[in-house]
Amino acid sequence: MLHTLAGRYRRTRTVRWGTGLEGHPPTATPATPPRSKTSRSRTWRSMTPRSKRSEGTIMGTGTPRPDRGRRRVVDAVVDAVADLGVGHIFGVDGANIEDLYDALFATARRVHGVVAKHEFGAATMADGYARITGGLGVVAATSGGGAMNLVAGLAESYTSQVPVLALIGQPPTTLEGRGAFQDSSGQAGTIHAVRLFTEISRYCARVQHPGDLADHLQRAIAAAQTGGPAVLLLPKDIQQARVDDTFVVHVPPRRSGHDPGGPTRIRELLAAARRAGKIVLVAGDQVARDDARDQLRALAAAADAAVGVAPDAKDVYPADEPGFCGVAGSMGHPELVDAVRHSALCVLIGTRLPVTARTGLDAALSAVPVASIGAAPPYLPTVHATSLDLRQTLGELAAAAASGPAVDAAARKRWTPRRMPVSAGPGVRYREAVEAIAAMMPAGSDVFVDAGNTGAAVVHHLPVPRGGRFVVALGMGGMGYSFGAAIGAAFARTGEDYGANREHGRRAVVIAGDGAFYMHGLEIHTALEHHLPVTFLVFNNNAHAMCLTREQLFYHDRYSFNRFRPARLAEGVGAMFPSLPAHPARTLDELFDALEAAAATDGPVFIAVDCDPDEMPPFLPFHTDPRARGQTP
Numbered sequence: 001m002l003h004t005l006a007g008r009y010r011r012t013r014t015v016r017w018g019t020g021l022e023g024h025p026p027t028a029t030p031a032t033p034p035r036s037k038t039s040r041s042r043t044w045r046s047m048t049p050r051s052k053r054s055e056g057t058i059m060g061t062g063t064p065r066p067d068r069g070r071r072r073v074v075d076a077v078v079d080a081v082a083d084l085g086v087g088h089i090f091g092v093d094g095a096n097i098e099d100l101y102d103a104l105f106a107t108a109r110r111v112h113g114v115v116a117k118h119e120f121g122a123a124t125m126a127d128g129y130a131r132i133t134g135g136l137g138v139v140a141a142t143s144g145g146g147a148m149n150l151v152a153g154l155a156e157s158y159t160s161q162v163p164v165l166a167l168i169g170q171p172p173t174t175l176e177g178r179g180a181f182q183d184s185s186g187q188a189g190t191i192h193a194v195r196l197f198t199e200i201s202r203y204c205a206r207v208q209h210p211g212d213l214a215d216h217l218q219r220a221i222a223a224a225q226t227g228g229p230a231v232l233l234l235p236k237d238i239q240q241a242r243v244d245d246t247f248v249v250h251v252p253p254r255r256s257g258h259d260p261g262g263p264t265r266i267r268e269l270l271a272a273a274r275r276a277g278k279i280v281l282v283a284g285d286q287v288a289r290d291d292a293r294d295q296l297r298a299l300a301a302a303a304d305a306a307v308g309v310a311p312d313a314k315d316v317y318p319a320d321e322p323g324f325c326g327v328a329g330s331m332g333h334p335e336l337v338d339a340v341r342h343s344a345l346c347v348l349i350g351t352r353l354p355v356t357a358r359t360g361l362d363a364a365l366s367a368v369p370v371a372s373i374g375a376a377p378p379y380l381p382t383v384h385a386t387s388l389d390l391r392q393t394l395g396e397l398a399a400a401a402a403s404g405p406a407v408d409a410a411a412r413k414r415w416t417p418r419r420m421p422v423s424a425g426p427g428v429r430y431r432e433a434v435e436a437i438a439a440m441m442p443a444g445s446d447v448f449v450d451a452g453n454t455g456a457a458v459v460h461h462l463p464v465p466r467g468g469r470f471v472v473a474l475g476m477g478g479m480g481y482s483f484g485a486a487i488g489a490a491f492a493r494t495g496e497d498y499g500a501n502r503e504h505g506r507r508a509v510v511i512a513g514d515g516a517f518y519m520h521g522l523e524i525h526t527a528l529e530h531h532l533p534v535t536f537l538v539f540n541n542n543a544h545a546m547c548l549t550r551e552q553l554f555y556h557d558r559y560s561f562n563r564f565r566p567a568r569l570a571e572g573v574g575a576m577f578p579s580l581p582a583h584p585a586r587t588l589d590e591l592f593d594a595l596e597a598a599a600a601t602d603g604p605v606f607i608a609v610d611c612d613p614d615e616m617p618p619f620l621p622f623h624t625d626p627r628a629r630g631q632t633p
């Protein structure tokens with residue numbers, strides 16, 4: 001079904017008024033629609049037996065849809081989004097975006113509106129949703145503070161090239177520059193929102209006339225498809241204005257294919273390297289986005305290659321596959337460095353190899369031939385072949401490599417965890433906790449990992465379950481990303497095969513530090529509201545431990561700004577949300593018990609794992625150069 005969604009998104013679509021609902025593609029299974037007046041105190045999901053959840057269960061009493069020929073701008077936007085196969089819009093409501101929510105209610109549940117706790121949470125939900133579906137994520141916010149709160153989330157999508165459409169309300173055009181509340185028109189000394197968002201988007205426009213909507217929408221969607229956010233600023237009066245019958249949005253096909261000579265160049269290098277020695281492939285997250293895992297595996301087998309993965313691509317080649325030799329970069333494994341050092345050719349596939357993925361590898365990479373295949377050239381010099389469709393390119397390369405010499409399976413390497421200094425502080429060791437989580441994680445789980453020592457430990461130690469995604473927001477590395485992103489992912493899975501999810505126990509799993517939790521962890525409320533299958537694991541070391549470790553290593557351990565008074569997170573969350581199972585895990589046994597309880601639950605679960613703030617994480621710069629200054633985690 002994921003393929004179908006992505007495929008649907010890739011095809012050229014014409015979104016046209018007046019085609020009638022029956023002419024639209026079938027909708028995804030509904031998650032939680034907005035409550036009607038009669039369901040104020042309980043959620044739709046908890047009230048409605050699964051067997052009875054069908055189209056129209058509660059929507060009959062809603063606002064009648066406006067007459068088809070006289071549709072509002074907001075209706076046109078929502079229908080265009082629906083026709084792309086997008087099932088959810090994430091946002092926070094407000095006076096200048098409420099018409100969009102009204103349009104969502106009027107769509108007969110083709111698209112569901114989700115209210116987040118913070119616009120950063122909503123933006124990361126859209127980002128997580130897009131990373132799971134391979135299509136577009138959509139976020140909505142009101143003007144002023146709501147719009148400003150989007151910035152950090154959109155910046156992550158921009159840097160990580162995740163297609164997101166941001167719909168941002170604005171005061172009415174008649175009040176622009178005339179003291180409107182939350183005016184960001186750039187007039188009369190106000191903030192210039194177009195300039196602001198242009199910096200962090202592939203396309204940004206203020207829609208000043210309803211007649212311009214189709215053109216802006218079309219450009220915005222096309223730009224987002226190239227990888228990153230597109231922003232439409234929608235003044236309140238424009239949202240309410242009518243579009244005419246000729247409203248049409250042509251969505252261009254997503255770019256695909258590869259440069260004509262590219263694969264030939266790489267094929268020749270591969271053939272020469274096979275005669276000379278060993279090949280190492282380092283795979284990045286474009287492999288996941290292009291759904292090219294099978295082709296990567298085929299190429300690795302045909303070329304008898306060792307395979308490493310970028311830190312945000314642990315799901316593209318599981319640790320138990322032949323030839324896996326670890327994670328690249330600052331949170332990675334020495335076996336991969338050795339493999340590259342002794343290789344005849346290293347091929348980077350779908351990764352630009354930023355510093356987090358390159359730390360520790362620079363010397364080895366400068367001593368061997370390096371080639372690359374992917375949407376954009378890496379940050380280091382390589383023989384590069386552009387490919388916007390790794391599924392096709394890797395498939396072709398695998399077929400060509402299959403005619404080479406036979407595979408020497410005995411020469412394949414394995415990886416080992418980095419040896420860490422013994423830590424005697426309170427709680428569970430990172431490695432033990434991560435291995436317990438791995439042991440109890442259902443197949444197909446999507447894992448979202450946050451920043452800090454917690455993140456480094458998970459990237460290093462966690463063997464990722466098959467069938468799910470493993471996401472670390474390395475674009476901006478912003479704390480708190482994982483909470484919203486996992487919720488967006490759960491909605492994406494819910495929209496496709498929710499019943500199957502329940503059967504297989506597929507869950508979204510957040511692993512975050514207590515600092516990240518304090519920033520954006522209250523999005524657990526959104527997961528609870530929609531009864532989403534998300535496990536929130538918070539490693540509570542009562543510290544911004546990565547900053548604490550840096551104080552100790554690089555600033556002579558003379559003080560700490562980053563060690564906090566103890567907090568009982570599970571007890572607190574449990575008291576705050578009585579219907580949310582919340583487990584403290586002070587020991588490894590308690591963690592196993594909590595994970596077992598989580599596996600038996602079909603909604604959200606919160607687990608706080610006590611950890612030691614003084615435990616050294618498997619983060620390479622902390623081990624190789626304790627006197628280093630100015631390294632950025």
Ligand SMILES: Cc1ncc(C[n+]2csc(CCOP(=O)(O)OP(=O)(O)O)c2C)c(N)n1
Pocket residue numbers: 451452453454455477478479512513514515516517539541543544545546547633
């Ligand atoms: C939004 C944001 N602010 C600051 C940082 C810098 N930073 C990196 S890790 C870290 C501490 C993380 O603390 P916590 O989430 O508790 O994880 P821990 O290191 O304790 O495991 C900070 C402040 C960041 N990455 N993102």
Ligand SMILES: [Mg+2]
Pocket residue numbers: 452513514515539540541542543544545
């Ligand atoms: Mg912490």
